[in-house]
Amino acid sequence: MSTGKSEFDQLFEVLTGNKPFPWQRKLYDELVGKQFRPRCDVPTGLGKTLIMAVWLLALAYHAKNGSLDRFPRRLVYVVNRRTVVDQATREAERLREALNKPELQAIAGALRSLAIDSQGLPLAVSTLRGQFADNAEWRNDPARPAVIVGTVDMVGSRLLFSGYGCGFKSKPLHAGLLGQDVLLIHEFPRLKRRGPIEREPKLPSLKKNLGRQNLLNWTSDFMADYGVE
Numbered sequence: 001m002s003t004g005k006s007e008f009d010q011l012f013e014v015l016t017g018n019k020p021f022p023w024q025r026k027l028y029d030e031l032v033g034k035q036f037r038p039r040c041d042v043p044t045g046l047g048k049t050l051i052m053a054v055w056l057l058a059l060a061y062h063a064k065n066g067s068l069d070r071f072p073r074r075l076v077y078v079v080n081r082r083t084v085v086d087q088a089t090r091e092a093e094r095l096r097e098a099l100n101k102p103e104l105q106a107i108a109g110a111l112r113s114l115a116i117d118s119q120g121l122p123l124a125v126s127t128l129r130g131q132f133a134d135n136a137e138w139r140n141d142p143a144r145p146a147v148i149v150g151t152v153d154m155v156g157s158r159l160l161f162s163g164y165g166c167g168f169k170s171k172p173l174h175a176g177l178l179g180q181d182v183l184l185i186h187e188f189p190r191l192k193r194r195g196p197i198e199r200e201p202k203l204p205s206l207k208k209n210l211g212r213q214n215l216l217n218w219t220s221d222f223m224a225d226y227g228v229e
Contacts, residue, residue, distance in 0.1 A: 014103045016053050031058035049091045063110040072183040077149045079187050085129045092125045092147040115144035128154040
């Protein structure tokens, strides 16, 4: 599906400061067409974290064109390491700051139009990890577009109605907001030995029980031929 790649290139460069890679253009076209692939194999250094920017521009496209039905307004970015969680959070905050640029006012306006408070932030950014207080931006206004970055245990426990530090009444709320109307990105390293052994996370029961609107996108990072023992 053609979506005007030249316009995407311009917006992406203003938003991120980088020109898009071909895989990012292709993914944008797929998201505009509401095609959600189950995995995206991207080597280190080719902008995996900026999948946030691709999703954000696709969300704004649907908001402007009245085609938001069944397109997720929240992106949950799950990483196994706390340091990477912090790095991804800073990237999301930079994207939100970039929405103040004059060239992106139409994008910011389209995102604000989705929230209950249309005068507030165009994008909520929250972090769910141990030793880090949840700022609650992602749940104060469920209609506001949001990027939630967290560790596997913090996000996974909430999806299973057992969130760490969550009160009895808030557990269903957290599970609902993280399990519906969400594009869930799980970034993990797939370590390849010089042999047939290959390991990757498997969550069959969780994937089976998630709602129809929850969209899982497994992002893989390759470490080829490192001889990991």
